[in-house]
Amino acid sequence: MKKSVLGLTVTGVLLLGGYATTSFANETDTTSNVTAKVESFKSFFKGFGFGHKGMKPEELLAKAKELGIDTTDKDAETLTVEIQAALIQQEAKIYRIDTTGKDTTILAGEVSLAKLQEKAKGLGISTENKDAQTLMQDIRLAQLQEKAKELGVATENKDAGTLMQEIRQAQVYKKAEELGISTDGKDITTLSQEVYTATVKKQAADLGISVEGKEINEIAKEVYTAQVKADAKELDITLKGIQFFLIHLVWVLGEGDIKTAI
Numbered sequence: 582m583k584k585s586v587l588g589l590t591v592t593g594v595l596l597l598g599g600y601a602t603t604s605f606a607n608e609t610d611t612t613s614n615v616t617a618k619v620e621s622f623k624s625f626f627k628g629f630g631f632g633h634k635g636m637k638p639e640e641l642l643a644k645a646k647e648l649g650i651d652t653t654d655k656d657a658e659t660l661t662v663e664i665q666a667a668l669i670q671q672e673a674k675i676y677r678i679d680t681t682g683k684d685t686t687i688l689a690g691e692v693s694l695a696k697l698q699e700k701a702k703g704l705g706i707s708t709e710n711k712d713a714q715t716l717m718q719d720i721r722l723a724q725l726q727e728k729a730k731e732l733g734v735a736t737e738n739k740d741a742g743t744l745m746q747e748i749r750q751a752q753v754y755k756k757a758e759e760l761g762i763s764t765d766g767k768d769i770t771t772l773s774q775e776v777y778t779a780t781v782k783k784q785a786a787d788l789g790i791s792v793e794g795k796e797i798n799e800i801a802k803e804v805y806t807a808q809v810k811a812d813a814k815e816l817d818i819t820l821k822g823i824q825f826f827l828i829h830l831v832w833v834l835g836e837g838d839i840k841t842a843i
Contacts, residue, residue, distance in 0.1 A: 756780070784808075 638657065645652050645660050648667040652660060666685045673680050673688050676695035680688060690713070697716040698708045704723045708716060718741070725744040726736045732751040736744060753773050757764050760779045764772055778797050784804045785792050792800050 641657055641660055641664075642652050644664055645655075648664060648671075650660065650663050650667060655663075669685055669688050669692060670680055672692045676692060676699075678688065678691050678695060683691075694713045694716075697713055697720065701708050701711075701716050701720055704720060706716070706719045706723060711719070722741050722744070725741055725748065729736045729739075729744050729748055729751075732748060732755065734744070734747045734751050739747070750769050753769060753776055754764055756776045757772055760776060760783075762772070762775050762779060767775070781797055781801045781804055782792050785800050788804060788807045790800065790803050790807065795803075
């Protein structure tokens with residue numbers, strides 16, 4: 582998955598919060614419910630800002646009209662809610678879900694379940710008599726097993742938590758080798774910090790950011806800010822919109838899922 586402004590923003594939030602040792606997990610998309618929610622946000626907001634506070638009014642109106650929504654005497658917040666509802670209705674039709682008499686929350690849940698079932702089938706997972714939570718767990722385990730095999734990590738008789746830990750360790754060792762960092766006699770915490778420091782400094786150099794006399798967390802903040810601004814410009818997203826989006830992302834996913842998402 583290409584590192585979008587969303588990925589960089591979420592990673593930046595955790596970097597600022599001190600989660601350095603988890604920064605390498607962003608290459609592994611392991612939780613399907615997180616993925617589904619994130620992709621839903623991205624597909625809806627990409628191109629016209631995250632949330633009504635960051636949208637350009639003319640683009641918000643254009644999107645509403647495109648969906649056949651009457652914009653007369655409606656403020657941005659009302660239009661945003663109606664646009665979200667219309668997009669969920671569209672997705673429901675794609676999955677042949679009956680929308681009669683159902684509110685947006687119910688439909689969103691059914692669409693999410695349909696997507697999970699589709700994903701599970703693609704991974705060879707049985708969906709019979711399984712609710713969304715069970716499917717999420719099964720998909721997560723299957724994806725972790727696949728990633729583990731790529732890294733040469735044994736998967737037999739290991740649960741998702743164990744696999745995640747071993748995958749992260751394998752990723753750290755792999756990254757250390759790529760960066761020319763010796764792994765001899767180093768525990769995973771020490772090695773993670775060295776890899777993190779080297780990675781941030783490399784990103785800073787690529788972005789033309791000076792590292793002289795700066796603590797690594799200060800450099801990380803500057804790298805994060807520069808990357809977010811660059812991606813925001815590419816996607817035509819305002820920084821105010823990103824802030825609005827982050828508040829909603831934390832509310833929808835929760836801190837634990839955000840850590841998993843990266």
